[in-house]
Amino acid sequence: MALIVQKFGGTSVGSVERIEQVADKVAGFRDRGHDIVVVVSAMSGETNRLIDLAQQIQDQPVPREMDVLVSTGEQVTTALLAMALQKRGKAAKSYNGSQVRILTDDAHTKARIREIDDARLHADLDAGNVVVVAGFQGVDEHGNITTLGRGGSDTTAVALAAALKADECQIYTDVDGVYTTDPRVVDGAKRLDKITFEEMLEMASMGSKVLQIRAVEFAGKYNVPLRVLHSFQDGPGTLISLEEEEDPMETPTIAGIAFNRDEAKLTILGVPDMPGVAFKILGPIGQANIEVDVIVQNVAEDNSTDFTFTVSRSELARGEAILKQIATELGAREVRSDSRIAKISVVGVGMRSHAGVASQMFEALADVGINIQMITTSEIKISVIIEEKFLELAVRALHSSFGLDAEPQEESAA
Incomplete structure (x- = not known):
């Protein structure tokens, strides 16, 4: 029998009735002889309610006190789930993070x-x-309660699975697995039977919200098999693991199509082309703690350069103000901004052994009349910036072009 860590998110424990359903599921695993550790989030909406209470008292609450406050949400669900399991004749004990002694740094x-x-x-x-x-x-080394940030329950579950050397970490949520792309955009999107940590990291960073990025990083570092499952529907879900196909030629070229609407573009035109100019542009942006994503630099014949980069839309106004000041200092011609863009990516470890992925991607977009503004690549990902109004058309075109409509083979959960 296996040692399994199971995590249930806020919607899965959003009411007493749902907590009872979770208890039925956990009890079923116990009946099959498995050892079970369950990690729970606060009931859906509870963390936001607690934050709102705090902000009614202080505009900017002290982080230490915020952690004391918002950590209570999870403690409620642990106790209620333990009670529900005990009602079913299953021995159960609930613990908060400090009782287990999940030791963290002091970054509240x-x-x-x-x-x-x-x-x-x-x-x-x-x-x-x-x-x-x-x-x-x-809890930190001084005994202060700490929290891990939004989505931190995923990280808790993976960390416990790593520490306990669990056979599997199961993440239960409101979807039945990881899909080739968002089913709300492409009717033919299919659930993936399995995906590698690398692919899942790329999908998560490009906008897939199924798993928290930190949790996937943690799982990959400690080789913890992750499985995404639906809280209230039966099915094998999607297994996320280190393993690729034994034969690289059998590995699917593309695992999925990810996209992100939270993109904005800044361009500084006519900058003198000289050593260090990229640092003079991006240095102040970085010092302002604005995260830069895609970068493109074009050099003109007149010994000037146009420098373009993307940021999140929430940072556009601040980034533009900084860039205008830089433009004045460097003698640039103009600063332009555009918030009507989106990023779309094809992701797959199969790119390592299959040539022509980029050309196929560009051809598929050209066939539906979509212009590519910027391109960035990694070993297992190609991303392009396009006009946002074409995003859904682009996703459907690429999903079809790479043959992602085929049904995956299913594998049974542990």
């Missing part, structure tokens, strides 16, 4: 896990208990 509201004391968990599991742990939280 965005702490990172340093280590986990798994002795108590192993003792409870050996005694036949289901262990229910509050996600999203830990």
